[in-house]
Amino acid sequence: MADFDALLYLQTIANHIQDAVYVINKQGDELFYNNKIERFEPSQRQHLLDELRGVFRTGNPSFDKYTKYITVDRREVHMLSTIIPIEKQGEVVAVCSINKNITEMTNLLNKIYKLQEQLHNYCHYSDNLQNGTTYTFACLIGESPQMSTAIDKAKKAAFNLAPILLTGETGTGKEIFAQSIHNYGPAKSQPFVALNCAAIPETLLESMIFGTTKGAFTGAENKSGLLEQAGKGTLFLDEINSMSLVLQAKMLRVLEEKKFRRLGSNREELMNCRIISSTNVDCRDLLVKNKMREDFFYRVAVVNLNIPPLRERQQDILLLAKYFINKFSKIYSKQLTKLSTDLEETFLNYSWPGNVRELCHVLENAVSFSENETTLTAAYLPDYFHKHSPIPSHTVELANIQNQTLPQALEKFEGQLIINALTASKGNITKAALSLGIHRQNLQVRLRKLGITKNVHFVAQE
Structure with missing residues (x-):
């Protein structure tokens, strides 16, 4: 009875995963499969069965094997298969196949490549965007000491080919800084290629950066990645904090060795471009929360420039x-x-x-x-x-901030303004955000940053 229950549990779980699972014994009998195996047409299922039988002879597993086949209604299907022998006392008694349908992923990747080619052709024939940029330092408007300091540091960094990390809140102009640095330095005649890491699915991001070879898991043809397309110019990775830890590890190797491989290739290529990255999150918080590798941070932020809000x-x-x-x-x-x-x-x-x-x-x-x-x-x-509340003149007394730096004083001022709004709304986050003229999520981020939730208590009126 226990074995029956275990099999029932396993079958129920397997039917709710997205991959097709198929297990046979030495005689070719089907021991186990889930409902996703119905994706395979009879001819393709027979081909899979032959592959599984072959593993009984060799005992060798295969991982991420790419297969493309055409259905009877002329649809193109792309499949990624892992075949694993199951041993008992040193003998292969069964073989398991796990099959991932990557057709949608492949189609999406090919669409992205076509859009890239269109953009490349447009930039190539445009008089104003011959290197893929629009902005220079002349586009940065500001006379404040904070802005002047940021621009001066950026100009110095333009002639230092070390990787740069631009840190700043959303809307501060990080890409304008990145393009300006590129156009101010010695590689200004070379391409500037930009990628928003947060806008690309994780499964496609690696392919776009490194490129693919024919027969790789995506099923695409030979395609150059952004590291190649940037040539001797600049690759700008926006919102790099969205990059997974696994991809960070691969990028770390690229930054250290100046070499990379296309997906599915054994040949190493030289990286000739410069990497400029950006993040709208304090990387120290990411390091504490283990969302960014420490060794990756030190490599990608050799030069760290802060863009003032x-x-x-x-x-x-x-x-x-x-x-x-x-x-x-x-x-x-x-x-x-x-x-x-x-x-x-x-x-x-x-x-x-x-x-x-x-x-x-x-x-x-x-x-x-x-x-x-x-x-x-x-x-x-x-x-x-x-609906925005005017700043109350009594919020922060000058006597309390005269010995503080401007960022410290502004943080204290901001905290008091938020506390006033929360008090007026009886602790209602949505109403407080509305009165402050910011989004609810933005207010929640500021509450965590300032630690207000730990120090302020609100009593709702009856």
Whole structure:
């Protein structure tokens, strides 16, 4: 009875996994299989059976063997199979096959490759994007000490071919910095290739970076990866914190040895490009949480540049606002030339969680709705700006922050503002986020960062 129960449990579990499982004995009898084996047509199932019988003769397992076959209705199916002998007292008594259908993955990868080729052709024939870039340091607007320091460090790093890690919140302009560094350095005539690691499924990311050979697990033809496409230029890996620990280990080897292999190839290729990476998360937190390898961090961040958030460079807010007003006035055929006093005050009192990207979005929205006037007013701001609480003058006393650095003072100020919002909302995160003009998830991140949840208690009113 126990054996029957165990088999029932095993069959139920096997029927709920995505891979097809098939087990036979020496006589070729089917010992076990799950419902996914129905994917195989009779001819293909017979071919699989012959392969399993062959393992009884050799005793050798095979891993990730790629197979492509055409169904009777002319559909192309791509399969990845692992065949394992099961031994008892040194004798092979059964053979198990685990088969993964990678047809959808293969089709998606081929679509991505086609899009890459289209982008490459467009960049090749464009007068403005001959190396795949749009921005230079001239595109970075800012006169604050924080921004000036970041730009100076970036210019120095441009002539140092060591890997660079750009750290900054979402919307601070990390890719603009990456392109500017590329265009300022000696490899500016070479390609600049960018990849957002968070936007690509983990199963495809490795293939896109390293490339594939004919007959590899994806079933694709010989395709160069981004390491090859970048040539002697720059490969920009955006949101590298999304990269898995396994792929980090493989990239670590590339950074150390300056060599890589296409998937399915035994030949090593030289890496000639420079790696620039970016992250919107503090890597120290990732190291503590074991989401980033320490050895990988030291290799990918030989040069570590921090891009300051907009709230830490207030004197740049109005400078950027005037730039965007002029830009969008031309695009939308408006006559706007300046901001009203109340609008300037609103901008300076706002925390800008979305940084420069949010400022750009807000002004494009406002300019597009404005009438035939020369001064942009707060009336055209998005609705959430009107719900944003003004900064209370008594929140942080100057006597308490006069001996602190600007980041320390701003952090204290931010914490007090959040506490006020939470108190007013009786601890309701959603309402507090709405009053602060930020997303709920953004507020939760800030609460954890500032440790507010551990120190503040709220009592709901009856």
